[in-house]
Amino acid sequence: MFALEFPPINAILRWPDIFPGFNKIGLIAVVSALIVIVVFALANRRDPLLAPAGSRNLAEVGVDFIEDGIVMQTMGKQGLGWTPLLLSLFTFIFLCNIPGVIPLIQMPATARMAIPMSLSLLVWVVYIGVGLKHQKLGYLGHLLWPPGVPVALKPLVGLIEFVSTIIVTPFSLTVRLFANMLAGHILLVTFGLLTEALLFAETSQAFLVPMSILPFIMLVFLTAFEVLVAILQAYIFTILTGVYINNSMAAHDDH
Amino acid sequence: MEAFSIVVQQADASDQQNIEAAAGAGLAYGLAAIGPGIGIGYLVGKSVEAMARQPEAAGMVRTTMFLGIAFTEALALIGFVVFILLKFA
Numbered sequence: 522m523f524a525l526e527f528p529p530i531n532a533i534l535r536w537p538d539i540f541p542g543f544n545k546i547g548l549i550a551v552v553s554a555l556i557v558i559v560v561f562a563l564a565n566r567r568d569p570l571l572a573p574a575g576s577r578n579l580a581e582v583g584v585d586f587i588e589d590g591i592v593m594q595t596m597g598k599q600g601l602g603w604t605p606l607l608l609s610l611f612t613f614i615f616l617c618n619i620p621g622v623i624p625l626i627q628m629p630a631t632a633r634m635a636i637p638m639s640l641s642l643l644v645w646v647v648y649i650g651v652g653l654k655h656q657k658l659g660y661l662g663h664l665l666w667p668p669g670v671p672v673a674l675k676p677l678v679g680l681i682e683f684v685s686t687i688i689v690t691p692f693s694l695t696v697r698l699f700a701n702m703l704a705g706h707i708l709l710v711t712f713g714l715l716t717e718a719l720l721f722a723e724t725s726q727a728f729l730v731p732m733s734i735l736p737f738i739m740l741v742f743l744t745a746f747e748v749l750v751a752i753l754q755a756y757i758f759t760i761l762t763g764v765y766i767n768n769s770m771a772a773h774d775d776h
Numbered sequence: 777m778e779a780f781s782i783v784v785q786q787a788d789a790s791d792q793q794n795i796e797a798a799a800g801a802g803l804a805y806g807l808a809a810i811g812p813g814i815g816i817g818y819l820v821g822k823s824v825e826a827m828a829r830q831p832e833a834a835g836m837v838r839t840t841m842f843l844g845i846a847f848t849e850a851l852a853l854i855g856f857v858v859f860i861l862l863k864f865a
Contacts (some may be wrong), residue, residue, distance in 0.1 A: 530864040594839045692852045700853035703860070718844045764843065 533710050534632065534703075549630040553616035557609060577700060587759070595763035596770070606647070610640065611759040612619055614698070618751035621706055622744050629751070632702040634695070641694040644762045652769035660769070694761060701754050705747045712740040801862035808855020815848040 536545040564580035567573070573581050592600045617636060621629030621738045631637050652660035664686055665679040721735035823841040827834045 530860065566777060590839075594836070693847075696853055697846060697850050700856050704853070735826055753842075757842060760839065760843065761846060 527711070527714065533584060533706070536628070545626075546630050546633050546635070549620050550617060550636055551627070552687065553613055553630070556616055564758045571615065574718070587611060591756075591760050591763050596758060596767040598765065600767060603763070607698070607759050610762060611642075611755050614640070614758055615751060615755040618702060618755060619748070621702060621709070621751065622747045627709070629702040631698055631754075632706045634699055637695045637698040640698075640758070641691040644765065645690060645691040647762075648765040648769045653767055655770050665723065687714060690765065698754055698758055701750060705743075705750055708743055709740065709767060713745060714737045716740060798863055801859045802864060805855050805859040808858070809852050813849050816845055819844045819848060826865035 538544050560576050561580055561598075564577040567575075567577045584604065587604050588601065591607055592604055615630065618632040619629075620626040621632065647760065648659075652664065656663060665682050666675060667678070667682070670678050715736040716733050719736065721728055722729050724730075724737075748753065819841065823837050826837045830837075
């Protein structure tokens with residue numbers, strides 16, 4: 522048997538404070554926000570008549586991706602005004618996810634509950650606000666009953682729809698992002714520890730030491746996989762935001 | 777000697793508890809992964825079929841596929857969170 526001791530969960534997730542109330546997670550979040558702000562502010566200052574270069578190139582790729590890949594797919598033309606919100610969500614979540622695979626940092630800021638939860642609450646406020654703005658108080662009715670529900674079923678359907686829109690939606694949005702990044706982080710820790718334990722194993726069976734290459738290959742492969750997950754989760758969070766906002770806007774047309 | 781045996785007994789009790797927690801956690805996640813596994817497999821398989829039949833609709837199918845995966849996968853992820861809670865909390 523290997524004496525492989527998995528550390529307690531706090532050892533791999535809870536970071537010491539840099540100064541009171543501010544640790545590595547907060548640092549990553551602040552730096553991510555600053556990167557987004559600086560890149561897009563620089564891009565904005567360039568002369569739009571010149572050929573795009575540098576940060577403007579990057580920003581245009583991002584805007585194109587959000588407009589074609591997310592807004593047009595979920596909301597159509599009427600949703601183009603939401604591009605700024607979705608673009609900031611996507612870039613911020615992506616930049617919070619990607620430190621999970623950057624050597625020496627190795628911690629996705631979204632693997633703690635706080636950031637995904639704050640973002641989901643923001644989205645929650647936005648889509649309920651949009652519903653109230655577009656449909657006035659009728660939104661509360663649309664929220665509870667989809668069109669064409671028989672009267673006898675109204676209490677039951679109303680309860681289910683209320684719970685699913687008001688409680689389950691932000692909860693699942695939070696847990697999807699949080700648990701994906703947490704799972705990836707724990708997976709990388711597991712294979713890193715396994716590699717280390719085999720490489721430095723104090724054992725009489727010498728063949729165990731070179732076998733540490735196997736978990737190491739897996740670790741490299743999983744790191745590449747985590748890059749994919751970081752992009753995909755940012756994309757999914759953004760596209761779901763688009764779908765929820767569209768639902769709040771479009772339910773009006775059903776009647 | 778008697779004190780020693782008590783210590784051993786206590787260690788056994790807490791070990792037993794750890795083993796039960798680990799077994800429960802593993803079982804919880806295993807069960808939670810069955811449904812979403814079947815669901816995502818079916819979903820992606822059907823999407824690939826649709827893309828092969830109509831390559832010009834691939835973009836739309838892919839977006840919808842990711843949406844479906846996101847909703848299906850949420851169940852497995854809740855199972856994973858339960859696993860973490862049982863194992864570590």
